[in-house]
Amino acid sequence: MTGSAASPVPIPVRVGVHPGPALLAGVADGPSLPAHRARYGDLPTPTLDELHRLVSAVGLRGRGGAAFPFATKLEAAARGRRPVVVVNLSEGEPASAKDSALALSAPHLVLDGAVATARALGAREVHLVLPGDRPMARLRMLAAVDERHDKVRLRTHTADPRFVAGQARAVVELMSGRTNLPVTAWAPEAVEGYRRRPTLLSNAETWAQVGRLVLAGEPAYRRLGTGAEPGTTLLTHSRHGADPEVREVPFGTSFGDVLPPLPAGAAVLVGGFHGAWTTWGLLAGTPVSVPGMAAAGLPLGAGIVHVPATAGCPLGFTSAVVDYLAGQSAGRCGPCVNGLPALADAVRAAWQGRDTAARVDELAGLLTRRGACAHPDGTVRMVRSLFTALPAEVAAHRDGACVATTRAGVAP
Structure with missing residues (x-):
């Protein structure tokens, strides 16, 4: 067994974050809570029904890779007693940097989404699972937590530096004081997770999308993307020997319109280490879309586009x-x-x-x-x-x- 093999894509030390049209619109303003409130105002307190209507109306899907409908998880968590909300920032995929980009640039958008949901569910606490191998992102989120004065308690945990540490059951194990590794489960976390309570667990980008939807409203959210797939998503463009770059892209945008060009036959890995290979000639004209890409056999996954070395195999x-x-x-x-x-x-x-x-x-x-x-x-x-x-x-x-x-x- 090759247990000590290193990742061919190193964990990034620096991340290039491009200003974007929604989640990353305030990059130049800085990550502080005053800057965030100056942009968005105070956090509204939608009821559970109002929040459910919002996320259902725009068809909000999770951005952690599985693209699971957020409304379905919200419904499941709401049916149980004493639900728990979890922000998964562990980002175990070495080629991904989008959650780190949010931690560094828009941490309070992430926290607003989780806090608003916790209030709507009547949850008393929000758990943040921070990366163990990305110190800058971890420290920025801890600083953001210190700035908050929410009635909902914010608790932090640090994930192990391991690819599977961010898997949902591995996160629940970590929160429970056990080894941060996946275990077999017979019910979804939203039904039975942390301490056998319904656990609404999503990654940082998903919570940032919830935060922006609550703060800006449905009409503003729908101004980007397509009618069938409104909103934006974050892409990590990683290349051999270069710092990864994170871009925010409206759904429906072609990859060739937002990423640097390559020779048509160049190999590109889409979706990360659990993704799929394609060529730039095929990818360039493909729109960024969860169902559209799935129909073409390409998982959007966590939004990773990795280009190996120019002379690489x-x-x-x-x-x-x-x-x-x-x-x-x-x-x-x-x-x-x-x-x-x-x-x-x-x-x-x-x-x-x-x-x-x-x-x-x-x-x-x-x-x-x-x-x-x-x-x-x-x-x-x-x-x-x-x-x-x-x-x-x-x-x-x-x-x-x-x-x-x-x-x-x-x-x-």
């Missing part, structure tokens, strides 16, 4: 990613303990020139939907996309060459 990069992911599991179920290392071996063999397509298909059938969490599923999706989106690259390796390095003028 996507097979070599994928091999390094799967080695890393195999060592980042909770180690509590067969698909992670045995399956992911086997998948890492198969991808490494493909990189080295062997034909392992049949072995990858076999492992995909054994791993998908059989793990205690979605970690094996996401890893399989990313690997399979390599073979379907970049077949010429895979075939070139079988012939002892490498399309990517040859295109860049580098000997394979």
